[in-house]
Amino acid sequence: MELKLKLHDLAIKESVPTASRLERLKWQPKQKGxxxxxxxxxxxxxxxxxxxxxxxxxxxxxxxSDGYMEGYGFFYxxxxxxxxxxxxxxxxxxxxxxxEWKEVNEEFEKKLLxxxxxxxxxxxxxxxxxxxxxxxxxxxxxxxxxxxDINWHFYVEGVILDPRGDVPSVxxxxxxxxx
Numbered sequence: 643m644e645l646k647l648k649l650h651d652l653a654i655k656e657s658v659p660t661a662s663r664l665e666r667l668k669w670q671p672k673q674k675g676x677x678x679x680x681x682x683x684x685x686x687x688x689x690x691x692x693x694x695x696x697x698x699x700x701x702x703x704x705x706x707s708d709g710y711m712e713g714y715g716f717f718y719x720x721x722x723x724x725x726x727x728x729x730x731x732x733x734x735x736x737x738x739x740x741x742e743w744k745e746v747n748e749e750f751e752k753k754l755l756x757x758x759x760x761x762x763x764x765x766x767x768x769x770x771x772x773x774x775x776x777x778x779x780x781x782x783x784x785x786x787x788x789x790x791d792i793n794w795h796f797y798v799e800g801v802i803l804d805p806r807g808d809v810p811s812v813x814x815x816x817x818x819x820x821x
Contacts (some may be wrong), residue, residue, distance in 0.1 A: 663815040669720075669802040674759050678797035679719065679768055680750050681784070682743040683731065685779055687769040689724050689813060694775065701779035706787075709794065710780070716799040717773030718816060721766050724809045729767040740785070743797045750797070769801060772816045 660747045721728050729735075736744060754760045770777050780796075789793035805812045 652740050663811060664799075665802075667803045667805065667808070667812055667815060668806040671759055674757070675802045676716070677760070677763075677800055677802055679717070679800045680743065680746045680795065680797050681766050681777065681781060682739055682747060682795070683750065683766075684717065684719065684770050684773045684800075685723075685729060685767050686777055686796075687723050687771055688702060689771060689809070694796040696734070697775045698779045701776055705776075705780050705783055710798060714800065715773070715776070716801055717768075717776070718771045718803055718819075719768040719773075719800040720771055720803040720805050720812075721763070721768065722771045722805060726805075726807055729769075731765045731767060740789050740795075742790060743793045745792065746795045746797070767784070768800065768802075771805075771812060772797075772819065773800075 658740075665672075723729075731747070736747070739747070751764060754764050777799075784794050803812060
């Protein structure tokens with residue numbers, strides 16, 4: 643038992659703190675690394691942890707009654723998935739969107755176009771590395787009950803990560819955030 647505790651203490655001392663690990667992974671310039679993204683521009687990537695049906699149900703119930711509450715958690719997103727692939731906003735993707743999502747997307751594209759640093763995100767989908775439960779809970783509610791209510795077509799706060807192929811560091815940092 644004592645050896646196990648010593649190993650645990652050593653591992654804690656040697657591990658990189660979550661905050662610094664996350665800082666290294668944030669997209670540059672950092673002052674623009676928090677961005678409000680339309681939910682329609684997000685794609686699930688359940689790499690950090692699998693979906694838990696119970697969690698999705700609870701989040702859906704809360705979202706139905708309260709809607710999106712700014713500051714109630716944010717999404718960790720990146721342009722690339724765990725294989726380094728990106729996805730474009732294509733006509734086939736947009737074909738599945740309501741006219742309200744298309745309107746929100748058009749506004750978002752204008753915002754990106756107006757900032758040279760953010761142009762990299764033009765016509766790109768965001769992979770959700772953390773926040774997938776909320777995405778899975780919220781999108782169906784919007785599509786089923788609020789399809790044509792523009793007030794339910796939310797921009798949500800995202801921290802943009804730049805994994806640079808270092809998937810283990812992203813997963814480790816986000817596991818630590820979730821525990």
